[in-house]
Amino acid sequence: MVNFTNEHEMFDMMRDKLSASVISDVLDSLGARGQGMRSDIRPVYPGAIVVGRAYTVLNVDIYQVFDDPYKGEIEAIDSLKPNDVMVVCTNRSTRTCFWGELLSTAARARGARGIVIDGYTRDAAQITEMQFPAFVAGISMLDSKGRSMVIDHGCPVNCGDVLVNHGDIIFGDIDGVVVIPKELEKEVIPLALEKVEKEDLLRDDLLKGAMMRDAYNKHQIL
Amino acid sequence: MVNFTNEHEMFDMMRDKLSASVISDVLDSLGARGQGMRSDIRPVYPGAIVVGRAYTVLNVDIYQVFDDPYKGEIEAIDSLKPNDVMVVCTNRSTRTCFWGELLSTAARARGARGIVIDGYTRDAAQITEMQFPAFVAGISMLDSKGRSMVIDHGCPVNCGDVLVNHGDIIFGDIDGVVVIPKELEKEVIPLALEKVEKEDLLRDDLLKGAMMRDAYNKHQIL
Amino acid sequence: MVNFTNEHEMFDMMRDKLSASVISDVLDSLGARGQGMRSDIRPVYPGAIVVGRAYTVLNVDIYQVFDDPYKGEIEAIDSLKPNDVMVVCTNRSTRTCFWGELLSTAARARGARGIVIDGYTRDAAQITEMQFPAFVAGISMLDSKGRSMVIDHGCPVNCGDVLVNHGDIIFGDIDGVVVIPKELEKEVIPLALEKVEKEDLLRDDLLKGAMMRDAYNKHQIL
Amino acid sequence: MVNFTNEHEMFDMMRDKLSASVISDVLDSLGARGQGMRSDIRPVYPGAIVVGRAYTVLNVDIYQVFDDPYKGEIEAIDSLKPNDVMVVCTNRSTRTCFWGELLSTAARARGARGIVIDGYTRDAAQITEMQFPAFVAGISMLDSKGRSMVIDHGCPVNCGDVLVNHGDIIFGDIDGVVVIPKELEKEVIPLALEKVEKEDLLRDDLLKGAMMRDAYNKHQIL
Amino acid sequence: MVNFTNEHEMFDMMRDKLSASVISDVLDSLGARGQGMRSDIRPVYPGAIVVGRAYTVLNVDIYQVFDDPYKGEIEAIDSLKPNDVMVVCTNRSTRTCFWGELLSTAARARGARGIVIDGYTRDAAQITEMQFPAFVAGISMLDSKGRSMVIDHGCPVNCGDVLVNHGDIIFGDIDGVVVIPKELEKEVIPLALEKVEKEDLLRDDLLKGAMMRDAYNKHQIL
C-alpha cells in the first residue's frame, strides 16, 4: 500500500523508483495504450527526469510583433505552482523556441519541476547547468517574439501525439515522456512499483544464464 | 597477411583497429557502394562499437495482443550464438520499441556482441550502463506487446536501406553501421588495415602543414 | 565602444562573451529575422562554439566517379585563411558526407576556425578529440568520391535555410548557428554585449523570486 | 425510421444519399472523433464512392521471394463476400503495390464493393475503366512478389491512422474514407440522413444571400 | 498603358490574359523572388483560376469544443467583400479541414473570388460543381469543430511559405499560387502583359524549328 503525506514526496519517490517504461507497461495493461509521447521529444541533458502535474499551455505561430509580445507566456509562468510540469503544445512548430534559461529560472522560483514541449527551447547549456528537466523536440535560438504566442493555458492540449489534460501526471526520463491520466493515477503507481520488483527477479535469472523462454515462462513479464 | 585462430579474436582486432569509415571506403573501392546504413541509425551511447556476424530478425507492426506475445522475439534471442549481432528490420516502425535492458542481458548471456535496429529501443540508461552496443533509430518506452511481433529470423532483411543477409559482418561505430557481405570479408579486412596506415601517413603530413593538394597527390587517399 | 586590434581577437571575444541566442535577438531587433539556421544543424560535440568569417562552398550530388574526384574540395580547403569558417551547402544531401578528420586537420593548419554543413560529416570521434568545431545535419561514413563534388566556392549559398554570403560572420553554439550579414556586424556586436548585461540583471531579479511580469516590466527583455 | 430488406440495399442507399463529410460530422457528434482516415488515401478515379463491410487484411514488407508468393493474398481475395470492402494495412509501405486490375476482377466476381489500402495499387487505368472503387495512398508498378506478403486477414488493422475492425462499415468518397464502428452504425445512418436535410435548408438560405452568422444561428450546423 | 474603370474588370483581365508563371517571372525580375507558394497548394479542380485581393485569416489547432465553435470563421466569412480571395494560414494543419461547400456558397454570396488554404477543404465534388476556385494542401472530411479555430483575420499570415499581407493581389492557376505585394502591383501587371507577348513570338520561332540557342539569343526570355 502506497501512502504519502504530500504530493512532493510522492513525485520524489516516483522519480527515484520508477521509469517511463514501467509506467507505460502498466498503462498498457490497464488499456490506456496511447499515453507515450512521440519519440522526438527528448531530454535536453542526459539524466534529466521530470515528474509532476501537467500545467498545460497552448502556443500558436503568428506573423507579426504584438504589443506586450510575451503576455500569455508570462501569465502562464507566473501561474505555476509547486510540483507543476509545464506541458506546451506548439502544434509542432519549428519556427521559434518557446523556452530558455530565464524562463527556467522563473519557473523554478515558483516550484515547477520541469517542462515538456512539442517544440524547441534555447539556452540548452544553461538549462543543463541548472539541471532544470526540459523535454523538447529540438533546440533553436529563435525568440518567440513575433513568431508565436500563448493563446490559452489550463486547457486540453496535444503534446507528442498524446492528449494531455491539465492536472494529469507527467513522467519523463531518457526513454521519453508518458502521461498518466488523473483518473488512473491511483491504480498505476502501486502496479508500477510491483512491476519493478518482478523485473529485478527476471534480471537476476537472466544474469545467471537462464534462457529467455524459461525466464519469461516463470515471471510472465518482459 | 591476417590470420586469426578464431572469429572472436578477429572481431576484437577489427573493433580496436578499424572504423566504419575505413571499411566503407574499402567496400566502395570494391564496387560495393550500398553497404552503409542510413544515418538515422545511431549508437545509444557515445563510444559504442559493434562488430560481429548478423543474426537477422524480421519484426512487423500488428494491432492486437496475441497469446504468447513475445514468442518470435524470445525464440530469436534464445537462438543467438557468441559473436552474433542481432540485426532487426522493423520496416522503420515508430510505434513501439523492439529492445530493452532485459533483452540485452539475455543476449549478452548468449555471447551476442550487440544489436542494430531500424526502429526503437528503451532502457537507454541501463543499456549505457551495461555498455551493450546498441544502434537504433530512436528511443521510446512503448512495449512491443500488441504493437509488433517477430515473424521470421535468419532471413534476408533490410536495415537502414541496406540488404543484410544472415551471417554478414556488421561494423558500427559513431559514424554509423556498415555491412560487409560474407563473400567480400576476406578481401575487405586486409585492405582496411592498409588504408588505416596510409591515413596515418597523410595525417602526419597535414599536421606538418602540407597543403591538401600536395598531400593528396602524394598519398592518393582522403 | 568596441575596439579590436584584429579580427582574431574580436572572434575570441565573441566566442567568450556572446551566444547564438543573444545575437539572434539583436538581429531580430534590427529587422533581420531570417538569420538563424534550421535546427537540424547541430554541433558534433557538446561545447563546440564556432565564430569566424564564412568561406562558402557549393557541393552537389553526382552519380559517377570523376578523375581527381576531390578536386574542388581540395581547392576550397587549400584556399582557407585564418579565422575562416567553411559554410557548405550540399542542398541537404543525405547520400554522402562532406567532411572528416583529415580535412579538419588540413583546415586547422590553414587557420580555419570550424565548419558548418547542411549535410553530413564522418570521423565524429576524432573531430571531437581535436575539438574542431563542426556543425552538421548528421553523421555518416560514406565518402564523397563518386557521390558529390564541389562545383563552386566563394559564392552565395543556402545553409540551413539561411542565405550566406562569403565573408558574413558565422556564430554557432549549442543553440544553433546564426549568420550576421557583413553590413550589420558593426551594429550587432555592441548591441549583443549590451543585451548580455541586461539578461544578467533580469536573471538576478528572477533568482530573488521576482514574478516574471514584474521582471519583464522592469527590464523589458526576455 | 430506416429499414432495409438487406445490406446491399442499405449500402446502395448510403452511396446515393450520404457523404464521408456528413458521416464524419455525425461520428464527431457521438464522440467518435478518430474515424476519418489520413488525407493521403485518395480515390483512384474521380467519382469513386465505396461503401460496405470491412474485410481486413494485414500485409507486411519482406525481402525474399517465397514459394507460392501470393498465398495469403489469394486466400484473402477468395474469402471475400458480397458487400465486402477490403481494407488493407501495409504499414504505409512505399516499396510495392498491393493491388491491380486482375485482383479487382477477382474481387468483383466475389461481390466485393471496393478496396481501401494505406499503400499502393497499379493498373490505375484499368481500375478506372472497370469503375472498381479503390482508395489508395499512391500508384506504383512494382509487384508484391518478394516485396510484401499477407500475414493475416479478418484481424484488427490500422489504415490511414484509424483502427479498423473486421465488419466495420467503410464509406469513402472524394473527401476521403471514414470508418463507422459496428456498434455505432444503427445510430449513425439516420442521423446522417437528417444532417443532409438540414444542410439543404442552410444552403438555400445562403443562396438567398443570408449572412453566415444568421444562417448558422438559425440552423445550428455548418 | 493599363487602365481599368474598376478592380473587378482588372482581375477579369488578369484571369484571362496572365498566368502564375509569367507573374512569377516578372516578380523575379523585380527582385521579389519569394512570392510563389509551395507546390503542395493545388487547385481543387482542373481549370480553376483565382485572382483578387487577399483577405487573410489565421486559424490554429485546438483540442476542445468551444461554445460558438465557428465564431471566428463566421465573422471572417461575413466580412468578405467583392473581389476578395480568402488566404488562410492553418500553420499546415493536417488534422481538420477549414473549408467546404456551404462556406463557398456564403463566400460567393459576398462576392469573394476564391480561397487559398495551406490546409484542407472538404466537399471537393460540390466545390468543383460550383466552380468556386479553391487552392488547398489536401482534402479531408474532418470538420473544424473542436479541432481548429480562427484567432485573427486581416493580419499578416504565412501561406505556402509566402508572407501574405491583407490586400496583396493573389493569382492562382494550375501552376500554383503567386502573391503580388501591394507596392509592386502597378509595376507587375504591365510587365506581365509584355512578357506574354514575347513568349508568343518565341513560341512561333520554336514551332518553326528554331534551335533553342538561337531563339533565346533573339528573344532573351525563356
Place this chain on the structure above:
Amino acid sequence: MVNFTNEHEMFDMMRDKLSASVISDVLDSLGARGQGMRSDIRPVYPGAIVVGRAYTVLNVDIYQVFDDPYKGEIEAIDSLKPNDVMVVCTNRSTRTCFWGELLSTAARARGARGIVIDGYTRDAAQITEMQFPAFVAGISMLDSKGRSMVIDHGCPVNCGDVLVNHGDIIFGDIDGVVVIPKELEKEVIPLALEKVEKEDLLRDDLLKGAMMRDAYNKHQIL
C-alpha cells in the same frame, strides 16, 4: 520473334501494347528489381505514355543569377534527337521548376518523345494541351534562373531512386516510370509481350468467375 525496321516503330509498338507494370514484372523476373521509379513521379495529364531512349541531364540548385543562366539547359535541349526522352535529375529539388511549355515545344521540334524529372515543371495546362508526355514530381511556377542550372548531360543520373544511364529505355504510364537497362532490352521486350497474353487468359478465367487460387494455379502469373 520481334523485328523492327527502326526504333521509332519499336517504341510505338511498346507504347501501344505494353505497360509499366508488365515491363516491371519482366525486369523482376530477370533479377533487375530496382528499375521502377519512386511513386511521386507522376504524369502531368491522364493518359500520358512515354517511351524512348534516356537523354540524361544533371541539374543542381544554385543561389545566384549567372550570365547566360540557361546555358546548360539550352545546350541539352538542342542536343536532343528523335526518340529521346529527357531524364532529369534535380536531386529532388523543390525550389524551382525545370520545364515548361516553350521547352516542350523545342524538344518536340527535335523529335523527343517526352521528359521525366525528379523535380517540377510549369505550364501544366499547355503541356496537357500539347499532349507532350511529361512525368514530374510536382508543379510549380518558379523559373530556374538563379535557382538551378544544368551542370552535365549524357552522364549517369539518379531519377526517382533509379540509376539511369544515357541510352537506357524509359517507359512511363499512369502506373509510373520504369527503366530498362540497355543490356536487358533485347530480353525484356519479347517477355513482356508474352506476359500480356498470359494476363489476358487469366483475366478471362476470372471474368468467368474462377477463384483466384485456381486461376493462379493454372496460369502461374498475377
